[in-house]
Amino acid sequence: MGLKDKDLPKLGFLYLDYVLRFFDYSNFKGWPNKIESVTYHWGDDKDRFIKEVKRKNIDVLIGNIPATAYETFREIARELPNVRFIPSLDTQFSNKSKENVTRFAWKYNLPVPKTYIYYNRENGYKFLKNTDYPKIIKRSYGPSNYGGYFVHKVDSYEEAKALFDEKKYHPMYIQDFVPMEADIRVMLIGHKPVCAFWRRAPKGEWLTNTSQGGSMDYMDVPKSVLDLAVKTSKAANAEYWACDIAYGKDGKVRILECATAFAAFPYIRDWIGQYLMWSLSKGRFKKPNIPMFNWEELGKISPDMLRTMRNITFGEYRPSYDGAFFGTRKKIYGEKEVYVHELDRQYKMFNVKERKFEEWPSEKWNYQDKFALKNLKSMKVPMLKKSEAPEVSGDESSEIIDISNEELEKLLLSTRGVGKKKLEKILTYYEHKEVVSLLDREPRALENIKSINRKIVDRIVQTWNDYKKKLMTLLEKN
Numbered sequence: 188m189g190l191k192d193k194d195l196p197k198l199g200f201l202y203l204d205y206v207l208r209f210f211d212y213s214n215f216k217g218w219p220n221k222i223e224s225v226t227y228h229w230g231d232d233k234d235r236f237i238k239e240v241k242r243k244n245i246d247v248l249i250g251n252i253p254a255t256a257y258e259t260f261r262e263i264a265r266e267l268p269n270v271r272f273i274p275s276l277d278t279q280f281s282n283k284s285k286e287n288v289t290r291f292a293w294k295y296n297l298p299v300p301k302t303y304i305y306y307n308r309e310n311g312y313k314f315l316k317n318t319d320y321p322k323i324i325k326r327s328y329g330p331s332n333y334g335g336y337f338v339h340k341v342d343s344y345e346e347a348k349a350l351f352d353e354k355k356y357h358p359m360y361i362q363d364f365v366p367m368e369a370d371i372r373v374m375l376i377g378h379k380p381v382c383a384f385w386r387r388a389p390k391g392e393w394l395t396n397t398s399q400g401g402s403m404d405y406m407d408v409p410k411s412v413l414d415l416a417v418k419t420s421k422a423a424n425a426e427y428w429a430c431d432i433a434y435g436k437d438g439k440v441r442i443l444e445c446a447t448a449f450a451a452f453p454y455i456r457d458w459i460g461q462y463l464m465w466s467l468s469k470g471r472f473k474k475p476n477i478p479m480f481n482w483e484e485l486g487k488i489s490p491d492m493l494r495t496m497r498n499i500t501f502g503e504y505r506p507s508y509d510g511a512f513f514g515t516r517k518k519i520y521g522e523k524e525v526y527v528h529e530l531d532r533q534y535k536m537f538n539v540k541e542r543k544f545e546e547w548p549s550e551k552w553n554y555q556d557k558f559a560l561k562n563l564k565s566m567k568v569p570m571l572k573k574s575e576a577p578e579v580s581g582d583e584s585s586e587i588i589d590i591s592n593e594e595l596e597k598l599l600l601s602t603r604g605v606g607k608k609k610l611e612k613i614l615t616y617y618e619h620k621e622v623v624s625l626l627d628r629e630p631r632a633l634e635n636i637k638s639i640n641r642k643i644v645d646r647i648v649q650t651w652n653d654y655k656k657k658l659m660t661l662l663e664k665n
Contacts, residue, residue: 189471192219196467199223199243201250207620209251209448214460216498217472233259237266247467249273251448254328257283258556261549271541273463274447278425280547282446284328285360286554292442295422298415299442300433301363306558308351311359315347324350327360328555340364358558367433370443371408373416374455375428376462377536380416382455382482383408405486410521411440417534419445426466426539427459454499466538476503479530480518491635494621592619602650604643612636626651
């Protein structure tokens with residue numbers, strides 16, 4: 188029957204100033220007890236935050252932690268040994284940096300592009316002088332990619348050295364360039380794939396970000412991709428998870444990104460909430476039924492509508508169930524044709540249990556602080572000399588650019604073709620924060636607004652990208 192009201196754990200939402208909220212109360216519809224919230228205010232707020240969590244008697248603290256607060260929350264978690272963090276700090280290890288994703292992938296033998304990490308710039312430049320090109324250079328640590336602006340393709344030593352001299356990226360994080368057909372984002376709950384879609388680069392380009400003109404579609408995600416995503420989620424012991432997987436022109440799949448912080452439709456967050464309520468209540472709440480390849484049907488719906496649709500549920504397949512679409516549908520999957528509903532037995536939703544040990548303690552794994560740029564010590568990642576390193580993925584933090592409503596409106600009005608009437612239509616259709624998120628994630632969704640055509644969206648995206656470049660330049664100087 189599950190737990191009674193008085194026996195349910197006390198839930199709390201973990202929020203941070205200036206960080207987009209992943210969950211709110213509506214994602215946990217039906218939870219009978221009050222859900223607390225605790226906001227971390229940065230700076231010297233650690234002790235106050237810990238005291239507030241204790242004062243509110245929170246048993247389970249739910250929320251993602253951005254890269255810039257990860258090490259602080261490692262300390263906070265140790266001060267709160269009786270509080271379960273969801274996702275755990277170990278699960279969120281990959282949120283912090285691309286370097287951490289690489290180490291995670293190496294440990295669990297997950298395929299990633301061959302990766303090289305240098306803390307000593309002299310050794311790094313020596314490697315760049317003797318390696319083959321092209322190479323991919325990424326900023327390993329910090330907030331989200333802002334549409335790929337910290338990912339660079341270089342074709343020569345001179346180009347690579349000039350980039351590192353200018354950007355001061357540390358550590359030096361370098362990958363072999365892997366030609367790919369596209370990359371695929373897979374979202375999982377309890378290790379079960381619940382959404383997946385292709386992201387394809389524009390013709391003649393290599394970045395697949397939609398803010399760079401990339402396109403999306405949901406059809407026929409390969410079995411090899413889903414299997415790799417499940418394996419990765421299980422290795423991370425993740426209640427919820429997302430993988431970006433490269434589908435190479437050589438037919439191989441490789442992890443590009445993986446994290447608990449990712450852009451998700453509201454109904455995905457609802458499903459995560461339902462799953463957590465089921466898990467934490469010992470079955471009092473029903474486990475959500477999320478059929479395989481549901482995304483192929485939901486993907487036919489306009490993205491702006493999906494962002495506002497809520498409480499999408501699916502009934503379990505029964506032979507007598509009227510209109511059981513997923514019960515009668517077949518598709519070619521792997522090497523044979525199967526009923527889609529049969530795949531739900533192959534891709535089960537697991538009840539992820541809390542671990543009572545630290546897999547990635549900072550004393551050992553916090554290389555960013557151990558080998559800071561100013562430190563004379565150097566370190567080259569082990570095993571690169573003798574064996575081929577697996578491929579890497581980084582964090583897609585849910586941080587958003589700290590821009591006021593007034594600044595955003597001024598920025599939009601500075602775009603040719605956007606006047607006060609069009610601005611009003613945009614802000615009637617989407618809230619200010621949604622606009623910021625869309626500009627980075629799915630700018631084409633703006634085309635659903637009457638009188639906002641592709642040309643105008645392209646100009647808005649260019650204005651936004653110019654703004655971000657200026658902002659990033661200022662941040663790097665500081």
